[in-house]
Amino acid sequence: MIGKRSFATRLFAWLIFIFCAAYLIVPLVTQFDYSLRARRGEIGFTAYANVLSIPEPDKVLQVQTAPFKITLNLPRFYSSLLFSCLMAALTILVSTIIIVPTAYWVHLRVPKLRPVMEFFTVLPFAIPGIVLTFGLLRTYSGPPFSMTNTELGTVVLLVGGYTIAVMPYTYRSVDVGLRAIDIRTLTEAARSLGAGWPAIILQVIFPNLRVAILSAALLTFAIAIGEYTLANFLFPDERAFGSYLASVGNNKIFEPAALTIISFVLVWVLVLLIQRVGRGTGQTQMTGMR
């Protein structure tokens, strides 16, 4: 009886697994197959070549306002990817600088505020992206801020918007990391050894949250690189990768499929890279556990 039930349970588990795997893999395989058929009657990488090498000199990445003095003449795939990577990197930097010390302080000094923090950090889930975008535009595109009048101001607005959008992922990741280590005792140990707050955060807290911060960075990168709404409204010249993807999707036939596969591979390479870096001293977080 027990054996039969066990077999049925295992069979059911396998069926679920196969169904989920098929749900994820079949579209990718069909996309990949479709992306290889750009030339009638041939299987080849023409669509990929079109995406990666078409020179479009009129579409260049031009961010000429301080602090960026970059003028590159690249195929749009690269220029948009580069622009979005830059925005993603800035978002990672800003959100890390804001979220890690905040979450640390809440854990250490005001743990009662943790539910409040959790509520605020999930708000971006509840507020649709388009509402956030219009809210930001309405507030910051006119006096007294008028941030969209300058390139730098628009970049700041974009990075700010991304920082809010990724907050649920960043905060949660850091929160989990903080729960895994005894930050109170580590902080007190560092304090008793003469460390001030900056030294504690930079030399004790950040290194011990490395895996959590890397996970948050990966999620931030994946979201920022493909984000469309905010990027398209703030940079209507389709400068961001998300806008470029949408544009290609609207105007080409086989290239969108190729772009999907390229984006997918890019993200997976990043995942593997982060996992590898994280595994390097993965033990660091284990030994700090409560």
Place this chain on the structure above:
Amino acid sequence: MAYLELNHLRKVFGVTVAVESFSLDVERGEFVSFLGPSGCGKTTTLRMIAGFEQPTEGTICIDGEDVTNVPPNKRKLGMVFQSYALFPNMTVADNIAFGLRMAKLPGHLIRQRVEEMLALIQMPGYGNRYSHQLSGGQQQRVALARALAIQPRVLLLDEPLSALDAKIRDELRSEIRRIQQELHITTIYVTHDQEEALSLSDRIVVMNAGRIEQVGPPFEIYNRPRTEFVARFVGTLSTLHGTAGADGCVMIGGQPVRLAQPPADKLPGDAVTIALRPETIALDEVAPGHNRLTAQVEGVTFLGAIVRVQLSVNGATFVADALNNPNFSPPRAGETVTVSFSPEAARVVG
């Protein structure tokens, strides 16, 4: 003027008084233990000395300097925690060097000091290991070295052996005492383990409900407890209920017991409780002038070096400890034995 002065410390958390009227002078190089049950305020007092808790009232002076309002990172105290609190991202050497780097010492001095500390804790060659590659005892040794590396004015240890198994605990206990005496460092040690406190300390502060019950050397604390709480908390104590008899005697189960200090405020027939340490009761011989009680053996527990015998006199139970002697068979349950103890061994506690 004492090296460490705690003057009328008081700490209140909301409506709970954690520490009340705590005053203590500690001399330079002295090893003082705070001993008491959980929640008695010993760790809170230690944390006030460290600067992690601000006293509600009172002052803390170290070497003549009032440090009550000085932040913990400016007090130059070393602290060892129960959970080791080694920085997991750093090697053993980096952990030991952390405080020295914070003090901005030159690199060659830091390296030299780290080597000295590793030698002190008898772990040379462990500098490049990470904390997860060490046993609990080794981690605590490193934590001790890290706290000592900065040459602290006072070393604070918050139940440092509680997380270790018995054998390692004994080893490390001796190690802590050796290092403390070698460096002649003023040390405050928090523990709820009476054996630790008795074996390590120059003086013990027994605490209960936020207050000091008694301060004194281990011998005095154990042998001359001033309150019933101290008597019960430090060591094993048997209490026997009886009545006051004539001539200052106490009648236990109808048998007279003479005391060195008879109950002065009791009238004949009043209820009296006396306390006895198990090791003061002899099972096999009756010395002249000692009290004798005929008791029933309720049970015998073999503890290795000691044989603990549970006895009863007309329903009043107590225990007697005898050193294990291979040539002497302990009594069996149900037997009637005569036990004896000196008049000085029994104290009136109620």
